Amino acid sequence: MDLTFSAEERAFEQEVRDYIASSLTPEMKRATALTPSVFSDPDIGMAWQRALHKKGWGAPGWPVEHGGPDWTPAQRWIFEAECARAGVPNVNVMGVKMVGPVIIGFGSPEQQNFYLPRILSGEDYWCQGYSEPGSGSDLASLKTRAERQGNSYVVNGQKTWTTLGQYGEWIFCLVRTSNEGKPQTGISFLLIDMKSPGITVRPIKLLDGECEVNEVLFDNVEVPAENLVGEENKGWNYAKFLLAHERTNIADVNRAKRELERLKRIAKAEGVWEDMRFRDEIAKLEVDVIALEMMVLRVLSELAKTYEAGAGEWNLGALPPGNAEAQTKNIVAFRIPLSRVETKIKLSQNRELEDRQRVIARLEASDGQDAKATARWMKRVLPT
Template identity: 50%
Template structure:
């Protein structure tokens, strides 16, 4: 695997850096830096995604025929790395990264024509309806029913931990359309307008005081059959396709940025007469994390080579998901340890930190620490728990 950039790659890297320098404003960078949740707030995301859309760079891994960039794997990698290094807001993935590729891969022409342009221009803001109160990591155990009546499905049940459902216009859901056979069978993939009568969204406030997730209830909700993606009872295949893209790719750049910030904090915080970076414990822990981040980057490069060869991400996506979570959680723990008592104050009210002007003790980089630490406790559960990822790795990589 050749890790050297070509002249064309370097020219593209310079183009990306110039775009970021011109368009990544201080307010966007500050909002991103102060974000403690998985996704930045909707207003920040939309402001940044509008700039990318106008440049033609928002759907950077979509085919050109659907409004994408047509970039190769190396260009996508460079773009992700440069955005992370510059401190750009993350792209909200629900529409662009998750349901969009499912639609242009498995959807009808009518679905492509209607949904894809609206995902790109921001008219439709999406959320994901996968987990249920009794079916989280065991996604195939979902029970939300969709009974067909003529040209409609009638839905009853609920989805939980639904990120940004309170902001969304549409939700893509896995639903149970058949109870016979294996539990992975009888699942269908539906696209649902959240304005449909019978849908109720209740907020879930996390222990970090964030309103990021929700529970969504469906009471006799009628959805047109034409909003089903692909074949009835084949939704599990489409879900696996989506999860490969949810779990892998693009994480090493953000891990490197988080490590750089952690190293700066450890170099700034003083214990006794010397910065903490001279403390043997912190020096050793930083070295462990840095080695892990480097390994993550190499794994991502391997996965990029698979994609460049036209192959799916495969088991590497589970490796990426599991290890990136472990590294992110460890860095959040070290940040708390480095900040000591400055890490503990938490602003009241559950508002995003970038909107709060209250005085808090400690350095400017301290306020997001405790919220980030608390939020990251969930990351080893959602998107497939670490235990599930390791089962996949054991089967597909180790052949156990």
């Protein structure tokens, strides 16, 4: 396993670092630091998407013919690592990393020519219509129905937990087009304009007071039949393809490393760093992050071999069975429990102070953005 980078790759690393330094505005960086979610504010995320698109880096994982930068696996790793280190905003993940690859893999040429450039340029903001009331982990039981009527599908039903759906201009949906056979065989994949008559978006307020997720209701919504991706009743196959991309993206070792360092700063600033039980928790997380990083680098080494052999893409199917592919499955199943430790910090910090208002006042008076963000969280969630 070769985990070293070549001189060319180091030069590329510097190029990425320089471009981020010149293009990431203070407003973008500040907004990202204050965002409590893994999803950036759409305005900020799309501004960063446009900056990357200007450089030709708008979709690192896409093929060249659809606007990708033709990077090797090592270059993509370097790019993601530098973005995480610098704290750049997340782009529209549902567009670039989810529906984009599905359209590339299974969409018609007309769909590719229309949707992909708009995703790359940051023109369209996408959201995901999968989960329903009663159909979450058992997604195949979904009931939102699309009936073919002439040149259109008429969609009726409800989606829930739709992340940032209140900002969505398009939504990719799993809909039921048949009740015959297994539940999975009657599902289709539709692209729906969120401005269509009959769509209602209802924000869901979460514990922190934010409305990151939504209900989306469809009442006789007409969708052009040309918006069907691939074949009717084959949507389950496309959904599995998409979920593989989504789950692999969850294992973001570089952002995990950055967030772990942020937790350490908060802990030291708020007086819990000397608690040995707390530091044990941090040490366990640090070991997990290092193990995850080594796992990713092993996969990277194997991917580089397939790339150099002529594959020219991130082709997990070309990897030796039982080797990097199996490691990738471990990555997919991995979750970094940073939020659990962060909650412990917020609930246990400054227990020696009798008045929580004094803690909030001190945090608000601090120059550190992490402290100010913690103060806002405490004011919203904790009794004062």
